[in-house]
Each structure stands twice: as C-alpha cells, then as structure tokens.
Amino acid sequence: MIVVEVRMESPILQESLAHAPEMIINYEEMYQTGNEILFLFWTTEGDLAAFEDGLDADPTVANPTQLAETQTRRLYRVTFTKYGKSVATYPAWPELDMSLLDATTATTHGGWILRIQMSNRETLQQFQEICAENGIDIFLKTVHKVRENTTEADTQLTSSQREALLTARELGYFQVPRRVPLATVADHCGISSQALSERLRRGTATVIDTAL
Incomplete structure (x- = not known):
C-alpha cells in the first residue's frame, strides 16, 4: 500500500x-x-x-x-x-x-x-x-x-492536519505548561491562528475517533 x-x-x-x-x-x-x-x-x-x-x-x-x-x-x-x-x-x-x-x-x-x-x-x-x-x-x-504498523488515524488525517499536530507537538504546544502559544505554531505552519485552531480540533477528533 x-x-x-x-x-x-x-x-x-x-x-x-x-x-x-x-x-x-x-x-x-x-x-x-x-x-x-x-x-x-x-x-x-x-x-x-x-x-x-x-x-x-x-x-x-x-x-x-x-x-x-x-x-x-x-x-x-x-x-x-x-x-x-x-x-x-x-x-x-x-x-x-x-x-x-x-x-x-x-x-x-x-x-x-x-x-x-x-x-x-x-x-x-x-x-x-x-x-x-x-x-x-x-x-x-x-x-x-504505508508501514505495516501505520494506524487508521495516520491514513485518515489530512496532510495539513498531520502537519499541524506534529508541529504543535514539536514546538511544545501540548506540554503542561505550554512552551509556545497558538500564534507561534500558526506562524510555523504559515496560517492564521483561527485556521490552525480548527485544523488541530479536526485532527484531534480524527485521532480520537479512530483510536477510541
């Protein structure tokens, strides 16, 4: 595949x-x-x-x-x-x-x-x-x-959602406390904070739906 x-x-x-x-x-x-x-x-x-x-x-x-x-x-x-x-x-x-x-x-x-x-x-x-x-x-x-251990979420995430989630994770957006604000992640992705927020929510929903 x-x-x-x-x-x-x-x-x-x-x-x-x-x-x-x-x-x-x-x-x-x-x-x-x-x-x-x-x-x-x-x-x-x-x-x-x-x-x-x-x-x-x-x-x-x-x-x-x-x-x-x-x-x-x-x-x-x-x-x-x-x-x-x-x-x-x-x-x-x-x-x-x-x-x-x-x-x-x-x-x-x-x-x-x-x-x-x-x-x-x-x-x-x-x-x-x-x-x-x-x-x-x-x-x-x-x-x-596609790797044999690729999850269903990997294939159902859009490329933009996957990029947003990985960038947010790499920059420490999901850490507690957060290392960077949403605006910083949005700048790295080249989109607005509002667009990134929607992308993260949809991507997270996909991961939850396929994993849980």
Missing part, C-alpha cells in the same frame, strides 16, 4: 476560483448516485460572494448548494455537469481500489493537490494513464509506502 501526493491540473471549479483567487477549497466528500457525481467541499480565505458568482458561471459544476457555515468557512455541495464528468477521474477509482485522503486547491500553480491511497506503483501508473486520456496533466510530488 502506498500514499501518493500529486498536483493535478483539473479544470474542476477553476472558473469559480478565477472569480475569487484567494479562495481555498478543501475536499469533504465525493460520491456517485445514479449517473450523477456530487462533490462536497469547504471554502475559506476568499471573497465568498465573488466565489458564488463564479459557481454560477462554472462549466464544470451545477446546482451549488450551501450546506453549512462557520465564522471562517462554508460547506457547499455541487453536481458535476456533463463537461465536469468528462474530465473527472473519480468513476475509475473504485476499479483501481483508490481512496482519496485529502484534496485542496493549489495556491501557487493552480489546479489541485491530492493525497491518495492506492495499492502499488502499478495502480499509480494506471491512474496517470487515465488522467492523460482525460487530457489532465498530473505531476507527482511524493510517494510514501
């Missing part, structure tokens, strides 16, 4: 992001019902009104619906259009026995950063071939072999 991280230049939601360039999208869930592909995602850090204008004009998605809202982010559900489905690799994932662990929009080069669990490098090659057939450029960033 391996976990790979790739940058994929998929057009999904790129028109929406063009209206709100500072927006960050984080994957929540994707599933297929009948012939429809539904995508749930969180948005943060950008102009939500401009982003919603972009959703209405985006050729890859339809029927945008806001499902939840916090002080810093919103949860949306969209349905892939005919064009969106034509560039989506998701329908092939069950056949390849692939699991999406994390997906977020790439802030520097555009497209998406995906972290995927799959059986082996042969599966990775098949996935790359499917991307090529769909006209999607994909760039391999890292490949990690």
Whole structure:
C-alpha cells in the first residue's frame, strides 16, 4: 500500500476560483448516485460572494448548494455537469481500489493537490494513464509506502492536519505548561491562528475517533 501526493491540473471549479483567487477549497466528500457525481467541499480565505458568482458561471459544476457555515468557512455541495464528468477521474477509482485522503486547491500553480491511497506503483501508473486520456496533466510530488504498523488515524488525517499536530507537538504546544502559544505554531505552519485552531480540533477528533 502506498500514499501518493500529486498536483493535478483539473479544470474542476477553476472558473469559480478565477472569480475569487484567494479562495481555498478543501475536499469533504465525493460520491456517485445514479449517473450523477456530487462533490462536497469547504471554502475559506476568499471573497465568498465573488466565489458564488463564479459557481454560477462554472462549466464544470451545477446546482451549488450551501450546506453549512462557520465564522471562517462554508460547506457547499455541487453536481458535476456533463463537461465536469468528462474530465473527472473519480468513476475509475473504485476499479483501481483508490481512496482519496485529502484534496485542496493549489495556491501557487493552480489546479489541485491530492493525497491518495492506492495499492502499488502499478495502480499509480494506471491512474496517470487515465488522467492523460482525460487530457489532465498530473505531476507527482511524493510517494510514501504505508508501514505495516501505520494506524487508521495516520491514513485518515489530512496532510495539513498531520502537519499541524506534529508541529504543535514539536514546538511544545501540548506540554503542561505550554512552551509556545497558538500564534507561534500558526506562524510555523504559515496560517492564521483561527485556521490552525480548527485544523488541530479536526485532527484531534480524527485521532480520537479512530483510536477510541
């Protein structure tokens, strides 16, 4: 079993992001019902009104619906259009026995950063071939072999949650008394204190759910 991280230049939601360039999208869930592909995602850090204008004009998605809202982010559900489905690799994932662990929009080069669990490098090659057939450029960033003693929490944590938890631990945020404040850990992670707080809470909840 391996976990790979790739940058994929998929057009999904790129028109929406063009209206709100500072927006960050984080994957929540994707599933297929009948012939429809539904995508749930969180948005943060950008102009939500401009982003919603972009959703209405985006050729890859339809029927945008806001499902939840916090002080810093919103949860949306969209349905892939005919064009969106034509560039989506998701329908092939069950056949390849692939699991999406994390997906977020790439802030520097555009497209998406995906972290995927799959059986082996042969599966990775098949996935790359499917991307090529769909006209999607994909760039391999890292490949990690899953250790036999890897816990369920290790694979269910997103890369950003794992980074936040490890950084907080290394800096002494969890020590009693604390060696550093939340703001110091946030600076090391390059995010706001509020974003780090949410990331730590979600990561801790994942560890508790899988361990206990």
